Amino acid sequence: MSDANMNLSTDVRRRVEQHLDALEQTLAGSGMSREERRSVADDVQGQIVEMLAARAPNGATVADVEAVLAELDPPEAYHGDAARATPAVAAVAAVVPARFSRTAIVGAVWAGLFLFALVAFFSASLKVVDHHSGDQPPPGPSVIAMIGIAAGIVGLAAPIGTTACGLAAISQIRASLGRLCGLPLAVCDALLFPLLILDGVICWGAVAIYETYRVDLGQQGRSNLAIALICIAIVLIVAADFLIGRAVWRAASRPNPQGSAI
Amino acid sequence: MAALRHGEAYGYQILQTLGQVEGMAITESTVYPILARLAKESLVKVRVAPSPAGPPRRYYRLTKLGELRLRDMAAQWRLTHEAVDSLLKGMPDE
Numbered sequence: 001m002s003d004a005n006m007n008l009s010t011d012v013r014r015r016v017e018q019h020l021d022a023l024e025q026t027l028a029g030s031g032m033s034r035e036e037r038r039s040v041a042d043d044v045q046g047q048i049v050e051m052l053a054a055r056a057p058n059g060a061t062v063a064d065v066e067a068v069l070a071e072l073d074p075p076e077a078y079h080g081d082a083a084r085a086t087p088a089v090a091a092v093a094a095v096v097p098a099r100f101s102r103t104a105i106v107g108a109v110w111a112g113l114f115l116f117a118l119v120a121f122f123s124a125s126l127k128v129v130d131h132h133s134g135d136q137p138p139p140g141p142s143v144i145a146m147i148g149i150a151a152g153i154v155g156l157a158a159p160i161g162t163t164a165c166g167l168a169a170i171s172q173i174r175a176s177l178g179r180l181c182g183l184p185l186a187v188c189d190a191l192l193f194p195l196l197i198l199d200g201v202i203c204w205g206a207v208a209i210y211e212t213y214r215v216d217l218g219q220q221g222r223s224n225l226a227i228a229l230i231c232i233a234i235v236l237i238v239a240a241d242f243l244i245g246r247a248v249w250r251a252a253s254r255p256n257p258q259g260s261a262i
Numbered sequence: 263m264a265a266l267r268h269g270e271a272y273g274y275q276i277l278q279t280l281g282q283v284e285g286m287a288i289t290e291s292t293v294y295p296i297l298a299r300l301a302k303e304s305l306v307k308v309r310v311a312p313s314p315a316g317p318p319r320r321y322y323r324l325t326k327l328g329e330l331r332l333r334d335m336a337a338q339w340r341l342t343h344e345a346v347d348s349l350l351k352g353m354p355d356e
Binding site for chain 2 (some may be wrong): 008027032036037039041042043044045046047049050053055072073077078139
């Protein structure tokens, strides 16, 4: 905010600054960026000064400032502008076409790269086996191979990257109040790898139980134990994935009273 | 954004323009944050110029992207308007 051009007395200026400070605090509390806060504060300051100039052309007093501020929205009104929008403004906001969350798309693509990395890894393993068993020389590095390695490295970071993108996308979509869509994809991004890890742990537990008890069992007993453990693991995986997925979906799709909108 | 389609204007000026439109009772706590967000999304461009009244004014002008978005929004709004009108057809005025 610049006071350089304000031809106001110290008391008047102090009262205006008090109002603007309170406004900035409210805006900061609503999660608005510093640049946006500055923009809003500058517009409000400009309006105050113009209203003062119109009201008291020969010099404003503190009483004039109080009168002008009384005509303005209080700082608290800036907390969640969409919530206080008039029906007309809310209607306009409702018809703004929602944009699909780019963060959610990046997360999904990243997860796809993980699949690519796995395929590339197994493909490379098979080639190494072929090389050891055959007599052909190993192929030299090619552009495609280098791109594959780079994509593979990025893909291996997908468990962290996709989950982070999913969580960020959920947060952005909730804060956008309808301007961004793609919540199902964002939730899938956020849950994919954590649930895969959980499923892996359940499978590992089933295998560990089987390995512990199979030595004491005959052929038929081992088969029965394997079938029972597979069934239990599948039921556990389905139940855990469903319950966690539903809980996260409900939490993510709950209305956000603190969100901002256009 | 529609208030800016004829040219640039500063915040208070936009507020006054909107205030003259019947049914568009809209205050600065709604308009200024929206202007800030439009600027952040590159839908409007900001030009700071000296003001005779006090601190420099921030003039807002639609960018090409903003004009496209406004066109999309206007088309959507007309569709919604027609749809609601067709639903209300034959309904007596209160």
